Amino acid sequence: MNAPLPPRPTTPPISSVLGRTAPTTPPTTSATTRPATSPGTRPATGSVARPLTSAAPARPATAVPARPATNPLGSLPRPATGARTTPVAPVAAGLRAPAGAAVPPVSRPGRDALPPADLAWVRELVFAQTAIVLGADKEYLVASRLLPFARTRGHGDVASYVAWMRRSGTASDHREVIEAMTTNETSWFRDGEPYTHLRKHLVPDFVRARSTSRTLRIWSAACSTGQEPYSIAMVLRDEPALTGWKIDLHATDVDVTVLDQARAGRFSQLEVNRGLPAPMLVGNFTRAGAHWQVNQNIRSLVTFSQANLARPFPPMGTLDIIFCRNVLIYFDTATKRQILARMKAVLAPDGYLVLGSAETTLGVSTEWEKDPRSRASIYRPIPGGTR
Amino acid sequence: MISLVVDDSRAMRRIVRSILGSAGMEVLEAGDGQQALDVLETHLAGGGDVPVLATIDWNMPVMDGLELVGALRRRRDLRGMSLMMVTTEAEQGQIVRALAAGAHEYLIKPFSADDMLAKLDLLGLAPVGAEA
Numbered sequence: 406m407n408a409p410l411p412p413r414p415t416t417p418p419i420s421s422v423l424g425r426t427a428p429t430t431p432p433t434t435s436a437t438t439r440p441a442t443s444p445g446t447r448p449a450t451g452s453v454a455r456p457l458t459s460a461a462p463a464r465p466a467t468a469v470p471a472r473p474a475t476n477p478l479g480s481l482p483r484p485a486t487g488a489r490t491t492p493v494a495p496v497a498a499g500l501r502a503p504a505g506a507a508v509p510p511v512s513r514p515g516r517d518a519l520p521p522a523d524l525a526w527v528r529e530l531v532f533a534q535t536a537i538v539l540g541a542d543k544e545y546l547v548a549s550r551l552l553p554f555a556r557t558r559g560h561g562d563v564a565s566y567v568a569w570m571r572r573s574g575t576a577s578d579h580r581e582v583i584e585a586m587t588t589n590e591t592s593w594f595r596d597g598e599p600y601t602h603l604r605k606h607l608v609p610d611f612v613r614a615r616s617t618s619r620t621l622r623i624w625s626a627a628c629s630t631g632q633e634p635y636s637i638a639m640v641l642r643d644e645p646a647l648t649g650w651k652i653d654l655h656a657t658d659v660d661v662t663v664l665d666q667a668r669a670g671r672f673s674q675l676e677v678n679r680g681l682p683a684p685m686l687v688g689n690f691t692r693a694g695a696h697w698q699v700n701q702n703i704r705s706l707v708t709f710s711q712a713n714l715a716r717p718f719p720p721m722g723t724l725d726i727i728f729c730r731n732v733l734i735y736f737d738t739a740t741k742r743q744i745l746a747r748m749k750a751v752l753a754p755d756g757y758l759v760l761g762s763a764e765t766t767l768g769v770s771t772e773w774e775k776d777p778r779s780r781a782s783i784y785r786p787i788p789g790g791t792r
Numbered sequence: 793m794i795s796l797v798v799d800d801s802r803a804m805r806r807i808v809r810s811i812l813g814s815a816g817m818e819v820l821e822a823g824d825g826q827q828a829l830d831v832l833e834t835h836l837a838g839g840g841d842v843p844v845l846a847t848i849d850w851n852m853p854v855m856d857g858l859e860l861v862g863a864l865r866r867r868r869d870l871r872g873m874s875l876m877m878v879t880t881e882a883e884q885g886q887i888v889r890a891l892a893a894g895a896h897e898y899l900i901k902p903f904s905a906d907d908m909l910a911k912l913d914l915l916g917l918a919p920v921g922a923e924a
Contacts (some may be wrong), residue, residue: 674882674900678909683887683898692884744806 408592416675430745519544523567527551530579531586550585553734592679593632598781599728599759604640606778607757611725612646614755620651622722623665626729626748628656628715630675631667631707633728635699638706655721657712668709669701714744722754731761745770758784793917794841796820797829798860799849799878803907804901808878811905813914817845825855829863832870833850842872845917847908848895850886858893865894878903887902 407455448662457624519527526541527547539547548563555566570578594600612619621641634656641647658664677686690697712719714732727748733741748758749772758773759764760782766773773784795817797808802823809819820843822828822836827845836842847863850857861875876897877890887898897911912918 458842592910594914675902678900678903678907680907680914682914683895684891685897687884687887687891692882 413485428790439778444611444702453776478612484774487618489603504642517565519548520568523564523571526571527567527582531583534579534583547586551582554585590674593636593681596730596762598762598779599730599783600636600640602781603637603726604644605625606776608641608644608646610755615725619649621647621652621726622653622724623726624711624721624724624728625654626727627732628658628664628667628709629660630663630672630676631656631670631699631709632672633730634667634707634709635689635703637728638703642689642703642706652706653722654707655719655724656707656709657719658709659709659711659713664709664711670704671696673697673747677703715740718747718751721751724751724756725753725761726757730758731764732758733764733769739767745773749773752786754786754788756786758786760784793817793845794820794843795837796822796828796832796843796846796863796873798822798825798846798852800824800852801849801875803877808908809875811908812845812847814905815909822897824852825857825860825863826909827854828860829855830888836869842870844872845874845912847876849898850877850881850890859897859916861890861893874912874917878908885908 439689439782457494464542476760524541524544524547528541529544531539551563551566555561555563558566558569560566560569567582570582615621623637625637625640628634638652638654643653656667658667671693672690673696677690686697689700689703691700693696710719714729729744729748733744736744745766752758757767757776762781764782765783770785772789774787776785794817794868797805797812797813797819798821799913800823805821805823809821812819812854820831822831829847844884846860848857848860855863857877857879857922859864861877864870864873864875864885874897875895876899877887878899878901881887890898897914897920899908899911909918
């Protein structure tokens, strides 16, 4: 950490995240002749995964195996083992966040949260509909992903929710479980807008505002296995205006297991397939056996440590930007309010708070205002209040 | 929006077609690089729009994917077309070669529908109203 940004190496153009390496104009109009091989109307996803209902999902949530899959649970080349091969991002990270004792009344998705039969039911449902294999050791992940849905439906815990699903859930209810287990919330740049906004607006703001200190302090508050802080690091490293700047990128999560992977910066093939632009992959990673390793010049920008958001934050100095995406949803309103107040206290008056795309401070805190330049949930502190 | 799916595996073409279809695309198909050029020629001669995307397997008979990428990139009239390699070739050097030849994106098999849709996002081809 604290490494001044070195000059940019000659890597492939990384403008893509966010500046697209794609051609500039997709020039099609709808007035086209439908080709003979056209699927006609939206194709059913049945060739890939049996839809649960006749109304096929808009997006086939399915794994596409390299070879035809004839196999039962456990032998697909899919997230069969290890949370590492499953999309673990702020959703799961957030779940870990409130796992500390200090967060009533959120029930803890602990290791004993789901009876084996319920876990088996979820695994079979997900496999039958998507071919994605959830390892038998994925109870924690299952509980984590399903908790928000359990809460939304008024269940005290995930076990009660799954029991209800098994007993009375309809096919469309089941779809909720499948999507919860297969959606990638924030793999690399998938939810690209915050990164685009960072590059287009926030970096230029700070290049002006911090021209004396030439230091930028950023906190990724629920970093999970590291995709978010490394994505931020790649964007910043690619910014010519920040050459020679000191970058303090703090990344925290409550779960020390994910922090170990994050710190190592090693990602599976499946993980780097998810939303990471190919030029960024070859420019910032090195293939090491079956894995891809984040290059040292990117890893050196990030400091990882354990932190529970419901407790006092670790000392990080005054921060310029806080990324806290898809985490607050797991806390009750009082805790959310308290976390936001403490975030305001550690954020510079001209700093920014980046929440998940569906999150808002509305109804929780009146001390934040949305950055009008972005559709994403990016907030600035309103002067006064608890500061 | 029209796309072109080039893969010598019919099963894989069907899967990709299904995913692209879910993103609102119509799909042309070809089983190798040469066939892709032929299909494209016929499509354009019939007044069809330039596809916005081609997904291209690497290892195919007659003309492989890398050669096809080169051939497509040399065509001025196809500049609006995003080229995405979709292949089991996973070595770093191969990815670099494909990008150098003119591929815009690179997706390694096996992949999920979400992985491919995320790549469409990166190429600016995500369907309107799709979640980010």
